[in-house]
Structures are given as structure tokens and as C-alpha cells.
Amino acid sequence: MPANTVATTPEPPYYAVIFTSQRTAGERGYGAMADRMLELAAQQPGYLGVESVRDAEGFGITVSYWTSEEAIRAWKANTEHQVAQQAGMKTWYGDYALRVAKVERAYGRKA
Amino acid sequence: MPANTVATTPEPPYYAVIFTSQRTAGERGYGAMADRMLELAAQQPGYLGVESVRDAEGFGITVSYWTSEEAIRAWKANTEHQVAQQAGMKTWYGDYALRVAKVERAYGRKA
Numbered sequence: 731m732p733a734n735t736v737a738t739t740p741e742p743p744y745y746a747v748i749f750t751s752q753r754t755a756g757e758r759g760y761g762a763m764a765d766r767m768l769e770l771a772a773q774q775p776g777y778l779g780v781e782s783v784r785d786a787e788g789f790g791i792t793v794s795y796w797t798s799e800e801a802i803r804a805w806k807a808n809t810e811h812q813v814a815q816q817a818g819m820k821t822w823y824g825d826y827a828l829r830v831a832k833v834e835r836a837y838g839r840k841a
Numbered sequence: 842m843p844a845n846t847v848a849t850t851p852e853p854p855y856y857a858v859i860f861t862s863q864r865t866a867g868e869r870g871y872g873a874m875a876d877r878m879l880e881l882a883a884q885q886p887g888y889l890g891v892e893s894v895r896d897a898e899g900f901g902i903t904v905s906y907w908t909s910e911e912a913i914r915a916w917k918a919n920t921e922h923q924v925a926q927q928a929g930m931k932t933w934y935g936d937y938a939l940r941v942a943k944v945e946r947a948y949g950r951k952a
Contacts, residue, residue: 734900736861736936746942748857748904750847750892750949781861783896789845791894791902793859819950825847827949831857831942838861838938839930 733768736840737779737795742833744778745796751818751826753788760822763814770810776801795833802830844879847951848890848906853944855889856907862929862937864899871933874925881921887912906944913941 753760771777776797784790796802805811818826864871882888887908895901907913916922930937 734896734898736863736938739938739940742940746857746859746940748859748944750904752847781902783894783900783902785845785894785896787845789894791892791904793861793902793904823950825949825951827847827850827947827951829850829853829857829944829947831944833859833940833942836938836940838936839934840936840938 733780733782733792735781736838737781737793738840739778739795739833739836742836744833745799745802746831746833747794747796747802748829748831749792749794749826750828751790751792752824753784753790754822754824755788758821759817763817763822767811767814770808771805774801774805774808776804799830844891844893844903846892847949848892848904849951850889850906850944850947853947855944856910856913857942857944858905858907858913859940859942860903860905860937861939862901862903863935864895864901865933865935866899869932870928874928874933878922878925881919882916885912885916885919887915910941 771794778795780794782792889906891905893903
């Protein structure tokens with residue numbers, strides 16, 4: 731499932747992790763890590779979907795959707811994910827923000 | 842304030858509107874409308890900030906931040922914004938999703 735499509739999610743309530751980041755210059759393994767994290771996240775309990783986009787200037791937004799805060803905490807604590815988080819903070823990202831939010835209502839359209 | 846930077850937001854709780862969309866082909870006034878909506882949103886009561894990015898394939902995520910659900914409702918009901926919403930659903934967007942979420946916790950780094 732590509733991450734640059736509108737995710738199909740259940741009726742609220744559920745949770746969203748909004749991760750906004752500015753990439754530093756230089757690839758340094760970023761793409762492979764990002765692909766692997768999308769793959770690994772999708773295998774976690776409570777995962778509902780992800781939407782991710784980054785522009786040519788390196789600014790990106792990734793929103794992942796989860797059934798519960800417990801699922802989010804477990805994903806954050808995942809060992810392989812922890813290694814990626816450390817490298818991200820040290821190497822791949824300049825400014826970033828991570829926000830955990832409870833989705834209360836939603837609507838949309840999918841073809 | 843450009844929308845493709847990490848927004849500075851207060852301590853939670855506050856609200857996020859996560860708008861994900863796939864652009865249809867053809868410009869048809871989209872860019873001017875999008876710029877105007879960012880400008881107009883920033884003038885609304887309860888507005889905290891926005892982050893927005895769209896990739897070369899037309900998939901985009903815009904997250905706007907607000908003090909309250911009331912502020913979000915007032916923005917949705919704004920007359921000029923209503924016209925843009927109608928045109929968006931009819932012309933500019935294919936698949937889309939809009940999710941209203943309460944940000945419960947957040948952290949990050951800004952240079």
C-alpha cells in the first residue's frame with residue numbers, strides 16, 4: 731500500500747500521530763529506512779494506516795493512524811524503530827514535531 | 842509564514858484538522874485559491890498555525906491547528922472558504938479525507 735494515497739480508516743474515535751519534519755541535506759540511508767519503517771509500522775498491532783508526503787525542499791508530513799494510545803506507545807518502543815528514531819534525530823531531521831491526537835470526527839471521499 | 846515549515850504551536854491540548862487530498866489534473870485556479878485560503882485561515886480567531894505539503898504526483902497533506910472545535914466550525918462556515926470547499930470537491934480534488942483531532946501531547950525541535 732503506497733503511503734501517498736488517502737488512507738481508509740474506520741469510524742472515529744481512533745488516534746493519529748502527526749510527524750512533521752525537515753530533512754537535512756544528503757541521503758545517508760534515509761530512503762531505505764523510511765521504506766522499512768512504513769513496512770514495519772504496518773505489521774504492528776493497532777495500526778490502521780498511514781499517509782506520507784515530502785516535497786522537493788525536504789519538508790514532509792507523515793500521519794499514521796492507530797486504534798489506541800497503547801498501540802502508539804508500543805510502536806514507539808519497538809526496538810528497530812528506536813534505532814531509526816535515534817538516527818533521525820541525529821542525522822536525517824532538522825526541525826521536527828510529533829503530535830499525538832485523538833481523531834474525533836472524519837469525512838471524505840474515495841473513488 | 843510559509844506553510845512548508847514545522848509550525849510553532851502551544852502546549853496541548855489544542856485541535857488539528859488533517860486534510861489529505863489527491864489533486865485532479867489541471868491547474869484551473871487551484872494555486873491562487875490555496876494561497877488565499879492559507880492567508881484567510883491565518884486571520885481567523887483561534888488559528889494556531891498550518892503545515893502543508895504536496896508531492897509531484899498531486900498527493901497532499903495539510904494540517905491546520907486551532908484552539909478549539911468552535912474555531913474549526915467557524916472557519917468551515919466562513920463564506921469565502923465555503924466557496925473554495927465547493928470548488929474543491931467539484932473540481933480540484935479526487936479522493937480526500939478530513940479528520941478533526943484533539944492533540945493531546947506533542948514534542949519536537951526547532952532550530
